[in-house]
Amino acid sequence: MNKHVLFSLFLLSFYFGYSQVSIIGTVSDESNQPLENVNITVLQSLNGATSNSKGFYRLEIPKQLESVTLEFTYVGYKSTLHTIDLSNLEGNDSYKLDVIMVESALELEEVTISAGFAKEKDKLPYIITTLKKQDIATSGQSNLSQNLAKIPGIYNISFGNGVGKPVVRGLSNANLILLNDGVKQENFQFSSSHPFLIDEMSAERFEIIKGPASLQYGSDAVGGVVNVIKERPASINTIEGDFTSNYHTNTNGYLNSLGIKGSGKNLFWGVRASLKSHEDFSDGDGNDVYNTRFNEDNFSANLGTRTGFGKFSVRYDYTRPQYGIQNIASQNLVNTVPELLSSGRENQVWYQNLTNHLITSNNTIYLNKNTMDIDLGYQSNLREANGGVFNQTEEVLLSPTYASMQLNTFTYNAKMSMPFDDNQLLFGINGALISNDADESKPNNPLLDSKINNFGIYAIGDFKLNEKITATSGLRYDYRNMTSDPVVTETTDQFAVNNSYNSVTGSLGLVYNFKKEHFFKVNISSGFRSPTIPELTQNGIHSGIYERGDANLKAQRNYQFDVNYHFHKPWMTIDVSPFYNKIGNYIYLIMTSEEAPIGNGNIFEHVQNDANFYGGEIALDIHPNKWFGWHSALSIIRADLTNAPLDIEHPTFIPQDRWTNEIKFQLGKLAFMKQSFASVEFMSFFEQNRTGQNENSTPAYNLINLKLGTKVNIFNQDSDIFISGFNLANETYIDHLSFTKQLDLNMMGRNIVFGLNIPFTIRTQKSNL
Template identity: 30%
Template sequence: MKNISITMLFALLVQFTYAQNTLQGTINSQDDQKPLEQVAIYFPQLEKGTVTNADGYYEINNLPLGKFKIVISYIGFQTYSQTVEINENNTQLSLNLAPSAIEMEEVIVSTPFHKLQRENVMKVERTSIKDLKSSGAINLSEGITIIPGVESVSTGVGIGKPVIRGLSSNRVLTYTQGIRLENQQFGDEHGLGISDAGIESVEVIKGPASLLYGSDALGGVLYLNPEKFANSNEVEGDVNLNYFTNTQGYNGNAGFKASSEKLKFLLRTGGSSHVDYKTGNNQRVTNSRFNEKDLKTGLAYQLAHFKTELRYNYNNSELGIPEEIGEQSTSRTAVEPFQDITSHIISSKSNFYFNNSSLQAIIGYTRNDRKEFEDHHHEEEHEEGEDEHEDEENEEEGAALDMKLETLSYNLQYNLPKVGAVETIVGLQGMNQKNSNFGEELLIPDATTNDIGLLATSHIHLNKSDFQLGVRYDRRSIQAEASGTVGEEGYIETVDRNFNSFNIAAGYKLNVSKNFITRINIASGFRAPNLAELTSNGAHEGTNRFEIGNANLNNERNIQTDLSFEFSNEHFEFYVNGFYNSISDYIYLEPNGTTLEGDAVFLYQQQDANLFGGEAGIHYHPHPLDWLHMESNFSTVTGKLKSNGNLPLIPANNWANTLRLEFNKISHSFNNGYGFITLKSYFEQNKVSDFETSSDGYSLLNLGFGATITISNQPIEFKLSANNILDKKYISHLSRLKTDGISNIGRNINLGISIPL
């Protein structure tokens, strides 16, 4: 029996090791039949690809048998997306790509079936980090605001949190390295907590995604795609540097990656440092400075029927918390109050490929260490000669708030064999999370959270239409320990709550014609109340509020309907998206008119709420001026409580107009050359909650250009952008510094270079 087992194991290893099924072919231009070099050929499900050589030839080895989606893309040409069957030994696929002025399409990873956007039933917004950086954004949270319907709650320029169609904090889930990012995201004064270095692209699901991701995805998902490993038998490296004039800020990162046919490795390290930012009237906002260090690395091993990868991300941020316009300084060292945040993110993803089916297993571990150092208020009754002793006390005092959050998550998904036109995925997801306190103050108690969810979703592809259906069941348990002394201020009772939810989603996409697509999606979502909402009983220094939680809060539940219309041809694109989001038992803060410890008292309440709005946009590149692009988009959202009050932190309506040039289409002397000028206008926001004030409208003018130049055979990509070029003094409605009358950042010029090695 032992010999039989050894023989079977050896046979299996031989199958894994020596399977050399190959796809090969040539890619030419349809117009002149000339070969196209550097065309990307990629299997999304296998996460394996290559590029064509100077003769248009490509070859991908070590492929499993079966049918897999392949995507072939090249700038200036229509993206090809089809299912191919890999047979034993060699499979041939040669193509002629048709020219197109429309931007190259990419595969959407945040939805389970890995399709191009035009093939998806659910509409997902996608943008590359390169595009975000070209806009001059200082950080990732600011950069994603170029996506219609997405804004950011900010505390200066160092702390920002995404807002998707009026919902933020625990209602928007962030995914990185294929796992959920858990970093005490319940607070709007907590930043996103991840660097854009080593991130390839951003995908945004605007609407309930509880079917795919469970609790906390009630408002949407921000999905960060890490950079890919190098193609087989290739070595790559690059250095990227940026300087920002307003904050005298610099950030940079350097990366290296190498791959053999089976083993792959990558490493990227970087950091940034900024002084206090200047407003439009040339005043620096005291203690808005911040510093960041980041490291990302990965190791992968790939056979024909098996692929596994391990990734690790270390990030440390020191973030000043601005409170006033005081001392005008260009120091880079944060002064109290400030946050010191360290995150460790480890993820393991393994894929097993069978005949026309596959299994994916993702396991993640995150540790978030959050420390907040506050102003020390010592008694002023000191005799002469005690100043030196007081300084020593200040240096020795530890963090007022010191929380450690550890999360172990898992995600198993099995792609069943395709039956006719039906693709189906079943999955099991969950997490175990522990929050611990070590500081002198307590914001939320020590607690343990456990999640488990079961899901099934199917995509049905018909001739001119597609359906997508899904169901999911979740259970979350929260156990929080008591804190403090009974009867005294700040006492928190024990919490032991269980929350259950059953959710469904249905979508339909109709190809009305070759150029016209319409989609309708209806989905339910849920969110269990977080620890702060259930247990708070004290001053929250970051928000200047005394918050009192409610241990009897119910699940938030919502149903959102999305309707979209899209038209596109070679030179014109137009879209309209509309949504209506009905939320039951919406949790919100409301002041009760009293104060404690000098802070206004806010209570957590529940009430039904509705949000509605949408986005519309056009993109025109007139023939024969394919180098000229005119783009315009408008976004609006309204949030109402059942009592007819307005929801807080609802973004103002905004309208962005961009004129963009592609210089490389004018002359080949401008390699990858581009230029743009954008006017983004925010309208007055007077639909505010009872404890907000209205905000005036304003317009910001931004411009930029870039190109790749070659010096001594070394290509160097450079970019120059200027945001708020007119140095406008303004205050965003989503700025947490608005209550102190502190303006947002003034003119900021960004110079960046990228050097491939």
Template identity: 30%
Template structure:
């Protein structure tokens, strides 16, 4: 690591004085008129600007070499072109009108391409769009992405499910580093606020080649908000009110950049009372969250670096039964108090036609769980002692994780783009509470990888290989080593002029986590006594994924199918015993198969380009090889959306929508689950931007479950107690740009 840092500094200094720039115009391909406020962005350099009233732009302090420019504006096809700096100094870029939404660069894959250029299918959605649908939290919002659901404990706790897999089988990345926050627990949420997050990317399927162990089921990649464009400043305020919980979230941010230095910060506050169903409030689903994000960066023509910090504190009620009916927002016992610190650095050294990327991260997760204390003595006589006692956490764990990711993008050789890299993690878990669910332990990961994107005339191929080793040392003496080779192969081609086909084959693995290996205690959040199994083997899977897409100026259609075979699938099973009044669950293994997919249709008929009709269906089935079904598999669902976009002299980016989501019966259940009845939920919304005091204001109004339907989602952890999900909720949002 010392060698890499020294090389980084040396290369930055030797190239400091070269000055490269580019200028140009962005025009309409038909009218040849300049396009105002088109976004011009160098994706690898992470530097961009906007065109002026004549379609003109200019950028300075650019590194030498071949770079991609992404040009986008609403109402036109996004265009990606390659330029060579300093050979290219003046350029004209023509865009074609289109009703299709703007494409974005996919950051979670190694070559940073548009999705239309990617060999791997990746879902991309902005947080802004997720919030306009009425999402209360980030974990709630991601369920609007095809193939993604959430295991929920009330409203404040949710964890992502990608095609039936969750917990340690799904990696979460934020600020470019992997999040580690004891994600093994069913009632452990993301530990992240949507404040300061710009977009979400989802890799559905094994991504062990790119991310190592724990990416067996997929990756949820959260892109932080970008810094301000060079020589600009920007401030904004955002507030949302939610009628159902009488709750709110609000945030304020400021960012500024000059030619070399940039910084930003954003603070947010969220509070919600217990959510309300058709007939009652669900006691202790209330929660409070405070979040602060800050970042600073430096960039010249050969080197860029940025440092980001996120502090998130959440007090989350853990619901157990229907009791107190109130709109107070302070959680009752039992509750979690979780503090997450995420510190990351992201640096790039630009060489001639190659670059070195170095990402470093440190995550400090402080998890406390408070519960009622039971006394055999007279509680009235010891009321004072009781009050002091409940201030001490029954379960208190600190998880400290340092990780690194170093990749070298080799010079392009003919048709080959190649990346080699090394990744690793050092993690320490320490207990401080009176109870202990998992022991003090140290985990070390290291992995090496190589992957190539090969460009042929009629098709693109991506392939790669990787080796990983994980070592777990428990203070009590247990030591385990796990290692695995994994590979991936994908091909993308145009079967016809408007039809794109993708086939991806990939293997993945997941080493057993500390909970699965060593648990021995009551897990209050799940009301069960869990016993680990030190003889567990690594899970290993092989997935086949096939995707077909048809796209023209009026219609988009896709069908995506997968088959995922997992050897040594780890699961919890009751053994019939009772300890401390809790049923005993032990960890077992068996081979399993998951299969299913997504189908989608989007119609935007010309000349009615303002009209959008969207429909999507998703399905997944999970079974062990003995034909018994896997637990917590999402029910099949169908979503239909009618959306209208409009512009008025006084209103910009106007929209309205009506959405009907139908979730079908879930009868394919494990031996320890019950059937779930299907339901349909109606949502609607409207919004737009308008000038206010010489600045732009955006107002959104949305409603979810407008018919106040009484229902239970199959992935709700409150389902065994027959507790309903949330009823009608009206969300009003305001964003004001300064």
């Protein structure tokens, strides 16, 4: 009975009113002209408002929330943050804040939250790059990693067309963290052929930290963090949504995504469904690259409430993809019985069959000037690999399951944010309980029955030392215990482990704003990564080779030194960002001279030595006027091993140097079209001859991409229509980071993508939405 009473009270809290104070003001440009439809968001509660035709806005803030950060965003203007102390307001007083926004032709997102607190990127001592949903919705790319690879210093490991893995300054897999709605994902680290499982259309934006971010996120953030920031709630008393659709000529592929969300004064909700499907692609010579087909279904839903003492929400994400696998066995099958293989989009043989469920609860509790954030998550991830066999007796194809693993993860994260004056302190704990259950009847499971327990505690401070210098520093302690319970199968005899790792990491960074538009940044930070379960325990067949782990592997420890010079004007930005990353006990895979006891070839073994990664990026954006823009970015990565066996000098999968140039022309209104543009992109990938063991050099190649787009009025909504052309010259090439390079499989040839994105809004006066 008591449980029913408590549950009823919880539901009623959605609708209870609460004591509030008001923030009012006007938004104008530098000429003191009012700006209409500026979005103003309270980052603590995620409620907001828009300015009216006179630039006026009003926000209602719970009295319990005495310190708030407001974000002002408007197309064509630089986003700004304003932190306000409301503790001195009495009675029915209102706080007045008038804001002047600076016009900027540069399409940049200036505010980030991945540092642990909302802050303008200019004022952070390390590099955080942002990719907005609108850019993804109109990019025409097939997967998230391809979109991320547009960012300087970030590349894409390709495994067919559906599977991509980001490489941040030469590091990938277990050296990166993916955060999805505040929850660390645990399903992709052990191989380059295992993707992120996320619907990129369900995110508001992606924030990428280059370099160690272990202070807030713990083990595995040696190379960086990809933080998925979910869609914000709709404006109060509003129902809104969007529909995105793409068609790909090369693969006869499509993406369709529909989302709708609504918000009342207290309650907010949202749902989204996305479908992807592609046939096999053809290369620059017009040859089909078999089994690059993939299919992916996504669904998400969220429900939340705002009260006088906090914001509380729960979200469910479902992802069900099937990705084709290209390996020697699949290629032999293609050559043996091509007449039995369909040319459609259905996955028949040799494919990953994955199912991922994620439930998260994101909560913010107001404690006067302070806030407490509590994020909880549970994810259930089923990973199966289906093979392919030709039954000659019945002349049919069979698709047996060779691997089946159920991974269940519970994660928790709690942090206290304590602002004072122009400074801020963060204190937090986070961790995870991870359990993998392998089906021992399947012969090739890379993950055996195992359990992992993570725990970490940290403190971070952000201090304004004077008007020109800001410092950010912190310390963290981590503990991780890993146990395994192996069972012998036909092709594996994996190792039992009971290993514990702990580490203290820290960072110190300074931002020197020595002139109004000039910033010099320096940051030194350390990272920590324990070995993965396969690196410790593997002993048998994995991905067609005999792979052996080492139960005595030590944890990686790295120190990265970053320097950044940043200059900006409303029409131009310059970023120069060199880095040096020294990794102790770097873990990698080599081919030994030992013959494999089963299968073909030699044993591949996980070993570790010290490694040095260094290089950097130079980026230039120029928009001298509203109709012309030029973006240029050079990315350089170098990596060396120290005292490695077999005289191996370099790690594998180190990206080619890349130089990207994009020229963009924009028009105002033209007949029924608005904000029309045309852009041409030239991508130059330089020869990569600093290769790892068993890697061949990759010759240089060039790609030409073109994009045309405009806004048109569809159902009284300004909608985006675009055409994107990729590899227009139909170049035949193999990227150095292609996972199927060893099979001599070319990359995709010319691909034309037709797309549209239709937003829609329905306003309502019902406060009990």
